[in-house]
Amino acid sequence: MVIVSLVAAGVAAGTYLFAKKKRASTGQSAAVAAASGAGALVVGAVVSAFFWPIVVVGGAVAGGWYYAKRKQMKALPASSSEV
Numbered sequence: 119m120v121i122v123s124l125v126a127a128g129v130a131a132g133t134y135l136f137a138k139k140k141r142a143s144t145g146q147s148a149a150v151a152a153a154s155g156a157g158a159l160v161v162g163a164v165v166s167a168f169f170w171p172i173v174v175v176g177g178a179v180a181g182g183w184y185y186a187k188r189k190q191m192k193a194l195p196a197s198s199s200e201v
Contacts, residue, residue, distance in 0.1 A: 122162035130155025 134151035142150070 119163070119166070122159060122166055125162055126155050126159035129158040 130151045133154040134147050137147035137150050138144075
């Protein structure tokens, strides 16, 4: 969630700077930046909520498939030296 918050803060800062470059007032720039930052936070949270479970489940399935499909390991040959 920290990464999502940092991305949303970056979107808000970029929006604020873009609005100031277009000569919007400080209040308008702040309002638009707050709205875009909040929107980016919501979108990031939704994407993150669906993305991470897919990665975890997909990784478990891929690991299980690899484990099931790998060739059977052969035993080591008997040692030639007697202990």
